[in-house]
Amino acid sequence: MNNLTVTCPSCGAGHEIRNPGVIMVVCEYCGNAIYWDKEKIQNAGKQSTLPEGFTRLYRGAAGSLFKKRFVVLGRVRYSFGRGFWDEWFLEFEDGSTGWLSEDNQELCLEAPMQGAAVGQFESHKIGDKLKIEDKEFVVEEVGLAECIGVEGDLPFHFATGEKYQFVDASSPDGHYTLGIEYDNDPPTVFRGNWLSYASVKLDDEGNDW
Amino acid sequence: MSESISDRFSLDQGRRRPPYKPKDIHCPHCGAGLTLKDERSELVVCNYCSSHINVTEEQAKVLGKGPELQWDFPLKLGDQYRFKGARYEVIARMAFIEDNDASELTREYLLYNPRRGTFYLDEYHGQYSISEPTHVMPKAHPFTKKRGETLFTYDNQKWVVEGSGAYTLEYVDGALPWIAQIGDKITYVEFSEQSGSGRQYEVEAQGDEVEFGMGQAVPLELVRRATGKETLGIEQVAPLDAAQTRRWFLMMILVSGLVMAVNFIFCFLSLSRGSEVLTQSFTAQQITDEVISNPFFVANNGNLIEVTVESSSLDNAWMAVDLAVVEGDDMVIHTFDSDLEYYHGYEGGESWSEGSHSASTYIKIPKSGNYRLLMHAVSNRGDAASADQSEHDLRVKVTDGVLMYHYFLAAGIFALAVLFLLIVGYQKWKEDDDDDD
Numbered sequence: 001m002n003n004l005t006v007t008c009p010s011c012g013a014g015h016e017i018r019n020p021g022v023i024m025v026v027c028e029y030c031g032n033a034i035y036w037d038k039e040k041i042q043n044a045g046k047q048s049t050l051p052e053g054f055t056r057l058y059r060g061a062a063g064s065l066f067k068k069r070f071v072v073l074g075r076v077r078y079s080f081g082r083g084f085w086d087e088w089f090l091e092f093e094d095g096s097t098g099w100l101s102e103d104n105q106e107l108c109l110e111a112p113m114q115g116a117a118v119g120q121f122e123s124h125k126i127g128d129k130l131k132i133e134d135k136e137f138v139v140e141e142v143g144l145a146e147c148i149g150v151e152g153d154l155p156f157h158f159a160t161g162e163k164y165q166f167v168d169a170s171s172p173d174g175h176y177t178l179g180i181e182y183d184n185d186p187p188t189v190f191r192g193n194w195l196s197y198a199s200v201k202l203d204d205e206g207n208d209w
Numbered sequence: 210m211s212e213s214i215s216d217r218f219s220l221d222q223g224r225r226r227p228p229y230k231p232k233d234i235h236c237p238h239c240g241a242g243l244t245l246k247d248e249r250s251e252l253v254v255c256n257y258c259s260s261h262i263n264v265t266e267e268q269a270k271v272l273g274k275g276p277e278l279q280w281d282f283p284l285k286l287g288d289q290y291r292f293k294g295a296r297y298e299v300i301a302r303m304a305f306i307e308d309n310d311a312s313e314l315t316r317e318y319l320l321y322n323p324r325r326g327t328f329y330l331d332e333y334h335g336q337y338s339i340s341e342p343t344h345v346m347p348k349a350h351p352f353t354k355k356r357g358e359t360l361f362t363y364d365n366q367k368w369v370v371e372g373s374g375a376y377t378l379e380y381v382d383g384a385l386p387w388i389a390q391i392g393d394k395i396t397y398v399e400f401s402e403q404s405g406s407g408r409q410y411e412v413e414a415q416g417d418e419v420e421f422g423m424g425q426a427v428p429l430e431l432v433r434r435a436t437g438k439e440t441l442g443i444e445q446v447a448p449l450d451a452a453q454t455r456r457w458f459l460m461m462i463l464v465s466g467l468v469m470a471v472n473f474i475f476c477f478l479s480l481s482r483g484s485e486v487l488t489q490s491f492t493a494q495q496i497t498d499e500v501i502s503n504p505f506f507v508a509n510n511g512n513l514i515e516v517t518v519e520s521s522s523l524d525n526a527w528m529a530v531d532l533a534v535v536e537g538d539d540m541v542i543h544t545f546d547s548d549l550e551y552y553h554g555y556e557g558g559e560s561w562s563e564g565s566h567s568a569s570t571y572i573k574i575p576k577s578g579n580y581r582l583l584m585h586a587v588s589n590r591g592d593a594a595s596a597d598q599s600e601h602d603l604r605v606k607v608t609d610g611v612l613m614y615h616y617f618l619a620a621g622i623f624a625l626a627v628l629f630l631l632i633v634g635y636q637k638w639k640e641d642d643d644d645d646d
Contacts, residue, residue, distance in 0.1 A: 018217070052227035054248040056324045060224025062217075069218040083249060083386060093218040104249065104386075105326030106342070126417060138346055172363035174345035194344060197293075197325065204226040206324050209296065 063202035074152025110192030137169035250384035301383030340424030357639040368400030371451035465628040472621030479612030487607035519567035528588035
């Protein structure tokens with residue numbers, strides 16, 4: 001699948017897909033989304049255009065995280081009712097990928113974890129404590145996330161309007177994050193770290209603002 | 210292929226940053242053009258007609274008209290503030306009042322940078338502070354704490370409660386990332402870092418939502434530099450924060466306690482210090498005539514001696530004793546008198562007494578050696594104004610090398626009173642949590 005080139009069925013623009021984990025691309029010219037599996041490429045239709053320029057990260061940004069170079073491949077934006085946050089899909093120079101969450105320009109790096117017993121969504125409320133692999137977390141947010149826009153290259157098929165229940169938690173010392181997405185059974189669990197501003201370096205920080 | 214990857218990840222090979230373009234909207238009430246600088250803004254207040262506008266929907270919706278501006282804000286919307294090397298802009302201003310008391314006003318500015326997000330600049334009685342959200346949580350329930358009490362957060366910082374209460378949003382302009390309503394009530398607890406570093410921790414609750422913030426007091430001079438506004442207010446003397454006040458109280462309590470303890474210890478030691486060098490009794494007849502005691506020895510130059518005269522047979526009577534310290538055989542070096550009186554009775558169903566059978570005098574002896582006491586006394590019943598002889602026996606005792614316990618006792622009692630007042634003051638300060646200092 002390396003260097004796969006897909007053509008937008010809507011506007012005909014060609015897109016070179018470099019990372020083998022990518023299965024969806026939103027055409028940067030017309031906003032049409034395409035996704036594929038082993039058998040065929042499908043058209044997911046036009047997506048909402050996400051505004052640019054208001055976030056620290058942006059599609060196509062290059063930089064380094066913990067001295068490891070990365071490129072931002074895509075973004076998914078979720079609304080939680082009283083605001084929104086962005087999930088940035090990153091490709092590192094060794095070919096690995098990861099997700100950076102950005103909420104009010106505060107960043108955390110998360111990776112999925114397997115086998116964590118996190119209980120039902122209804123069992124969680126703000127302030128509850130969770131113990132995952134001997135680390136304690138406190139629930140900070142519970143709610144319903146709705147995908148309100150996608151852009152760039154992504155490793156899953158996302159669709160605007162998709163909803164799932166979520167629980168966000170932090171370790172009480174403010175270092176670690178835990179995200180539970182009730183999008184499947186069992187739910188998807190992400191664990192990560194809050195990042196300081198300085199730990200993420202972008203080639204173009206936009207400090208001229 | 211590897212070269213292609215290397216190129217893609219090389220420095221400055223990424224896509225150029227898309228330009229920052231604030232969104233222009235029109236006030237649905239008056240049609241005025243407004244600029245949304247932060248895409249997270251949900252509430253925008255029209256600069257022209259003060260309408261509060263919900264901009265979360267595709268179609269902006271007027272929520273109502275906001276109140277008139279009643280307070281001066283030293284910073285205007287759009288003013289800049291430099292923080293951590295970046296330029297922020299004031300995108301919202303809020304006025305909060307505590308307990309319906311207009312003098313308890315906090316001005317809050319929301320500062321925005323599209324790359325770095327937002328933080329708050331607060332001003333209360335001329336004192337500025339900045340705060341940012343934090344995920345660091347308290348180890349104990351913060352809202353049960355009183356001013357002066359301490360709290361640990363999970364990053365092992367120790368904080369002292371500065372104050373707690375509830376404040377109400379009275380005014381807002383600009384754009385906010387939530388739908389604020391005039392009258393919104395926020396319950397808060399503020400903490401200052403125990404060492405007096407000026408760092409602050411705060412917990413705010415509105416409805417079910419609890420948020421934590423970490424901040425720092427900012428001297429006015431720094432605010433002037435950050436904003437470029439030289440005329441910004443008048444430098445106020447910063448009041449002691451709760452951590453400093455608590456530390457002052459605890460230090461004073463400790464010092465008073467130590468002073469009290471030291472004085473009581475010295476008082477106790479002085480009571481048991483010294484050696485008895487003379488004990489001698491005299492009959493009434495002997496003391497009526499001038500009498501000289503047996504010699505006693507003062508061990509060191511400058512020693513303090515305690516001369517105690519006692520007449521246990523005094524009964525509703527008085528005695529006037531004249532004494533002189535005699536060095537060697539006949540050299541008087543010090544004269545003094547010591548008066549005794551003791552009265553008692555039964556009156557109104559209660560017995561009473563006053564005076565004492567004994568009295569002590571302290572005398573500093575310049576040099577060591579043998580001394581004696583020369584004595585003469587007269588005494589009489591209480592209703593007699595004068596006497597020409599003694600009716601009572603007298604016993605005299607001399608103790609060498611004493612300390613004057615009275616001074617230590619007085620100082621100890623004074624320190625005890627100060628300690629009591631400090632403890633009462635500390636408790637009152639803790640309970641007087643109106644945040645008016």
